Each structure stands twice: as C-alpha cells, then as structure tokens.
Amino acid sequence: MSPVDITNLHFLFFGYSAAWIVMIGFVFLLVTRSRRIDRELSRLKSLVEDKEK
C-alpha cells in the first residue's frame, strides 16, 4: 500500500469519525434534554397538585 493510499484511508477514517461524532453528539443532546424536560414536567405537575390541595 502506497503512502498516498494510507493517507487516503486516514482521512476517510477522520471523515466518517467526524460524521459519527456530530450525529451521536446530537442524539446525546436530545436524550439529555428529554430527561431534563421530563424531570421539570413532573416537578411542576406535583407542585400544581400540592398547591391545589
């Protein structure tokens, strides 16, 4: 395998890695945000219930 082929493979790896980092990072953000929203929603619901009592 020539040095050009090896460089090509390195950058191919970087390219696919970059794409996966962006996509997995976005999914991680979505999951984190969902958990935060769900926590806040249940906290507010219990607060409203307490106040109504």
Added chain:
Amino acid sequence: MREKIIYSLGILGTILLVYNFYNIFLVIPIDALQGAIYRIIFIHVPAAITAFSFYGVAVVASIAFLVRKNFWWDSLAVSAVEVGTMFTLVNLATGSIWGRVEWGIWWAWDARMTSQLMCFLLYLGYLLMRPAIAEPQQRGIMSAVLAIFAAADIPIVVMAIRLHNVRTQHPGPVLETGGLAPVYWPPFLIGIVCFLLLGSAMILVRLHQESSHREIDSLRRELHAI
C-alpha cells in the same frame, strides 16, 4: 404509538446503515482516480440532501404557522431546522476533510462552499434567536420569517456548481450528468434513505420535547395564577 414510530424509524435506519456500510467498505470497488477517500461521498451528499429536505419541511411548517397560528407547526419547523442544521454540519465537516486530501486545503471560499456555510450559519442563527424571544407568538412569527428567508440560500447552494459563469473549486454535478457509476447508485440512494429515516426519528423526538415545553409553560402560568 409515538414511541413505536420513533423506535421503528431508528431501528430501520440503523439496519439499513449497517447494510450500507458493508456495501460501501467491502463490496463496491475503489475509485480509480480518488482512491479510498471517494467513499466519503456516500455520507457527504446524502447529509446535504437530507438537510435540504428538512429545511423544506421547515419552510412548509413556517408558512402553515404564519397562516394558521397553530404552535404545532412552529414546533415542527424548529425540530426540522435543528436536525437539518446537524446534517449540514456533517456535510461541511466531511466535505472539508475530502478537500484536504483532494485539493491539499481544508477550505476554499468558492460559491458552493461559502453558500453552504451561509446556509448553516443562517439556520444556526434561527436556533440561537429563538430562546432570546420570550413571547411565544412573537417568537413563532419571527422564526417562521427567518426560516423562509434562510431557505432562499438553498437554490444558491444547488446552483453554485451548475451556473456556467461561476468559478468553483467544488466538483461539478455528477448525479444528473451520469458522472456517478451505476455501481455507486445503490449505496448512495440507501444512504439518503438511512439519513431521512434517522432524521425523521430525531424530528419526532424534538417534536415531543417542544410539546412538553409548551406544557411546562402552561403549568408555570397555572402556578403563578394559583
């Protein structure tokens, strides 16, 4: 039901993605001129097509919001823009890495790349602007106007490599000119379907988050009123 659809889209997209990677890396032959790096096209171009499809959804949803003033359309628009912006970032990053190998530079300020960067920045501005406007109606209207305005950049991106009087570093169009070998079409099309499926699942998750957000806002108002 909503969760079932999200999981179905996600699982189907992932299975297709794994099958596509098998084809891309182990079945189809290496390009004679570019070597292994050409394989980046199977993620670079589908990411752009997926992003533009979702920006299209955002434009339709924005127009619907302006006409009907129903916040579901605003939620759909912001969800589509957010996922579309993520795919635009994938497109820009993979394109830059491909350019480093083929041109010896990370970035060229040519018409295609600059207009695509502008597209990314416009929609990033859309996402950054929203939290700055507290009043929901005003936020929805301003977001809808910006989403429609930003979409004007998409034809510029598409036409940047098709106009004869525009000099560009970016390769010319290959899809409609027969420049893509028949053996490369299946992984290319499957790549688009994969991203559309996975992106749709992400949009549905974001849509649910937006409706939960609205519920949180109404509960806060209720708490203030009690």
